[in-house]
Amino acid sequence: EKEVSITKFPADERKIIAKAHDKYKKARAGIINTRHGQIHTPAFMPVGTKGTVKAMLPESVQTTGADIILGNTYHLMLQPGAKRVFKLGGLHKFMNWSKPLLTDSGGFQVMSLSKLRKITEEGVIFNSHIDGSKFMLSPESSTEIQYLLGSTITMAFDECTPYPSTYEQAKSSMELTSRWAKRSRKAFYSRDGYGQFGIIQGSIYNDLRLKSALDLIELDFEGYAIGGLAVGEGQELMFKVLDYAPDLLPINKPRYLMGVGKPADIIGAVQRGIDMFDCVIPTRSGRNGQAFTKYGVVNIRNSKYKEDNTPLEEDCLCPACKNYTKAYLHYLVKVKEILGAMLMTWHNLMYFQKLMLRIREYIAQGKDFDFIS
Ligand SMILES: CNc1nc2cc3c(=O)[nH]c(N)nc3c(CC[C@H]3O[C@@H](OC)[C@H](OC)[C@@H]3OC)c2[nH]1
Numbered sequence: 424e425k426e427v428s429i430t431k432f433p434a435d436e437r438k439i440i441a442k443a444h445d446k447y448k449k450a451r452a453g454i455i456n457t458r459h460g461q462i463h464t465p466a467f468m469p470v471g472t473k474g475t476v477k478a479m480l481p482e483s484v485q486t487t488g489a490d491i492i493l494g495n496t497y498h499l500m501l502q503p504g505a506k507r508v509f510k511l512g513g514l515h516k517f518m519n520w521s522k523p524l525l526t527d528s529g530g531f532q533v534m535s536l537s538k539l540r541k542i543t544e545e546g547v548i549f550n551s552h553i554d555g556s557k558f559m560l561s562p563e564s565s566t567e568i569q570y571l572l573g574s575t576i577t578m579a580f581d582e583c584t585p586y587p588s589t590y591e592q593a594k595s596s597m598e599l600t601s602r603w604a605k606r607s608r609k610a611f612y613s614r615d616g617y618g619q620f621g622i623i624q625g626s627i628y629n630d631l632r633l634k635s636a637l638d639l640i641e642l643d644f645e646g647y648a649i650g651g652l653a654v655g656e657g658q659e660l661m662f663k664v665l666d667y668a669p670d671l672l673p674i675n676k677p678r679y680l681m682g683v684g685k686p687a688d689i690i691g692a693v694q695r696g697i698d699m700f701d702c703v704i705p706t707r708s709g710r711n712g713q714a715f716t717k718y719g720v721v722n723i724r725n726s727k728y729k730e731d732n733t734p735l736e737e738d739c740l741c742p743a744c745k746n747y748t749k750a751y752l753h754y755l756v757k758v759k760e761i762l763g764a765m766l767m768t769w770h771n772l773m774y775f776q777k778l779m780l781r782i783r784e785y786i787a788q789g790k791d792f793d794f795i796s
């Protein structure tokens with residue numbers, strides 16, 4: 424066991440409380456110790472794709488309670504370039520965020536964003552969606568780029584198996600991910616307080632999920648992500664996979680469900696043993712005028728708010744709720760004022776972090792947290 428490992432779930436701090444009924448027994452609250460500080464889990468990680476959580480200052484993100492934010496290999500390698508970020512002191516310094524950073528390995532974005540790409544055993548060759556120039560992402564280059572960015576948690580280079588996939592398609596995709604995981608692990612520069620997470624695939628097929636987990640556990644990653652979900656399969660099918668997949672992974676290491684999700688998805692996944700989440704919903708939908716509140720989602724552009732002189736939530740401590748009314752937010756979003764995007768984003772990030780805080784508290788007290796959302 425490394426001296427200061429990234430994934431110390433300190434025994435006395437790890438609270439796995441057997442719940443009254445088995446629905447909650449897999450939920451756990453813990454702390455991940457890293458070189459850049461602690462991550463309290465279950466954790467929601469705001470997406471900061473291009474080295475910024477859109478419309479937020481890093482210090483504002485910090486006030487919402489976020490312990491860790493995401494960056495993206497694909498976007499940052501194209502602009503401003505990983506070597507340039509390295510020369511400028513790394514992503515932490517560049518974006519003025521001193522807490523943990525997790526970077527995706529880029530495969531998912533290549534498939535969803537780039538034009539003209541070719542998957543080979545070596546890696547993915549693609550043309551930049553910005554200027555069409557040619558790039559290659561491989562387990563080795565993705566791992567090196569994440570090192571140059573200085574990310575606290577590096578993701579293995581995988582192939583996110585599309586949904587739906589036949590068993591055969593899912594099998595060969597998962598096997599490619601296993602070969603790439605081995606190369607990613609070999610290319611990783613292991614340092615105390617930094618870690619690399621493997622990403623299991625296998626789509627909705629339990630035997631493929633098991634094989635993927637076995638292949639990756641052999642590589643002894645500091646944490647494990649469940650990939651290939653939140654790709655259109657729907658909540659029911661996602662939960663069906665989550666009813667068994669987390670249990671295939673080491674109980675003492677963080678489990679990260681990529682791309683999830685809405686509050687109800689997060690609660691259901693925590694109940695099935697997931698520790699970490701990332702999703703664009705609070706930021707992207709905030710900019711589009713959707714506010715998450717305890718009364719449900721508020722579409723602030725709706726004309727019923729144009730003279731509503733009350734805050735989104737009377738007891739929320741975010742600037743939008745403390746100092747402004749729904750009428751003002753309605754107006755700002757309607758006329759596309761930048762402050763509208765800022766305030767809506769701030770509120771939603773605060774809402775998601777409050778949700779995670781309450782989930783952590785309920786787990787620690789051994790209380791059911793079904794109805795929180
Ligand atoms: C929405 N549903 C969803 N399912 C996903 C499944 C996978 C997967 O199997 N493998 C990989 N490597 N990435 C996945 C991702 C992308 C997450 C990233 O996407 C970016 O958010 C836009 C963000 O990058 C800052 C985040 O970084 C970890 C998924 N997203």
Ligand SMILES: [Zn+2]
Nearest residue numbers: 739741744770
């Ligand atoms: Zn608020």
